Amino acid sequence: MLRKFGHVLALLALLVVELIALASSVLTLLATFGLGMVFLFPPQVRMIRWVTRATRHVVHASAGVTIEPPYLPQPPPPQPQSDGMYRSNRTLYKTPRMPAWNDRWKWLLTDPATWRDGLWLLLDPLVKVLLVPLFILLPGRGLRVYAMWCEMLLAATVASRLAGQVNHLSKVRNLAVDTQAAEMRRIERDLHDGTQARLVAIGMTIGAAEELMTTDAAAAKALMAKAREASAETLTELRRIVRGIHPPVLAERGLADAVRALAMDSALRVTVDADLPHRPEAPVEAAAYFAVSELLANSARHGGAKSVVIDLSCNGPNLRITVADDGWGGADPAKGSGLAGIERRLAAFDGVMAINSPPGGPTTVTMELPRVLPEYWAGELPKLPRWKLVTVLALHLTAWCPLFPQGVVAAIFKIFGVDEETWFLALHLPEPWQWPVIAFMITLGLIMYVTAVALPALHEKKGGAARC
């Protein structure tokens, strides 16, 4: 109770701030649009946002209602053109200061949340004053009503949520495309400098052998042997490149066995615990594989680990991977190891990575890729036992009989006084029994239908809890 009054007091204290903010806002708006003092606008918006943020905070603490901020994401810093100038609309600037200011101004001015905030600021003092009696008599309910009012104007709208999502997706897409392009360049370089050059050398050796064939058969033979050796080396090289693009075991066996193969080839003692009833999509598998591979290499190279435990499991439709080693810890993605690369790789699938690596160890890295596994495994749905199946079928086949002819049709006959009894049981009974029997028939039919639908659904639900 006391806490609630405390919250009410905080809200009323905010009211004072709001009134000051409102007054200054009116003045700055007049100055901005009346006198052209546009530089006053951003600080004013920032001030209002401060007030609304404080209000969201108090509402969250008092009524337990979380109000998501609705603001559009801040514009990115301006990028220089190829000639080093910064462009904003049709004007070129030498420094990024003005374009950045323009972007900011446009961002604040065109965000609908700015104006919704303004409307809220205008009306909120009135709402608060009207709510004061309720605040005093029933502070709990009063705070909840106030939270509802704030949610109306301060919460994120569908449009602002979508805008945030689009922003996030385009960022992720850029990242993914960049990573992809870098990979492509690396592969191109490997093929160009390694494989291609070796093949040229082999071709030349064979050509030389061809010329020598008739004159010096022994030398030609030696050259051919050399060409064969070189081709074997080229194959080894090509295998290495293929492994870097998409490891063959991954293509042949899927993530779990590919990680097992990785574990066997590692110098560390690696235990793999895999519980994946189904293979995720190939790109997801590849991202997960390379992430594990990188982490394993890190454990060996920087972590001073002796043994590693890798756990692959599913958490609903999410793929969860844990890599834990007993090294000396201190892993930090900011330090520029491969961890940042892993994060980038996972980001393409909205995956996240959590690193727990206190100095002195041990290090545990948990990665989670959301919704990359099918929600229901085909073929693994719990099968209905035979007796349930027979019951369901029998119910479906017979439920129409009590419901329609014996129930509904008999009722219609009775209402309209049709003088036919045919095979409707109820109409053959004495008068006082007729309506109760009709009602019973309809209820019975309905219950039979509901049971027929509910039996399999309940079974699936029970089985679903057993699956991961």
Next chain:
Amino acid sequence: MLGDPEPPMVPSVPLRVLIAEDLYLLREGLVHLLQAHGFQVVAAVESGPELLKGLLELRPDVSIVDVRLPPTLTDEGLQAALAARKQVPGLPILVLSQHVQQLYARELLADGSGAIGYLLKDRVFNAEQFVDAVRRVAAGGTAMDPEVIAKLLASNAAHEPLAALTPREREVLEAMAEGRSNAAISQRLYLSESAVAKHTASIFGKLGLAPSDDDNRRVLAVLAYLNSR
């Protein structure tokens, strides 16, 4: 590469061989190569189901199987080989692949019945050594790719008994694990056969394995030892 060939064996009846490979050129190349070396190719198939059927119905003296086969182009060939050996223990099969994996090697060796080979496709380049490996598998021996053995040894490197071997003993162990007889090892390492025998006895002593005069059984013991880690 594979080291020196063993003393040539001259089979009285030609060995019946089955080939499973989806690349036409390589399949034909293998057929010609083996026919030229006195094998009788009873079937050359290109998919997993055909392979399994052929293995079980024809019971070839030795089969050469590519790991990746249609229809799924995953490890169809390997699966067929494992399935056939489950039904017919010790059915001689030589598995070929573009890449070698400890995982697959361990699966192939797991039943411990020998007559198994696992080589990189590159090894076909050296016809004599390849044919020698095929004969060895047909005779119930093993032919493991040096690369697999190197990986197996590397992942066992930290274990006490292996670390205690002298460099020479390690070389002998590697050659033995690939599936070679004492005679072949002595040729390859330029040692006398008695010296090889001495090294072998010492290795078996250090690893705590029961010594055996039979080449094949000895190789299997070593592979089982490496596989158990």
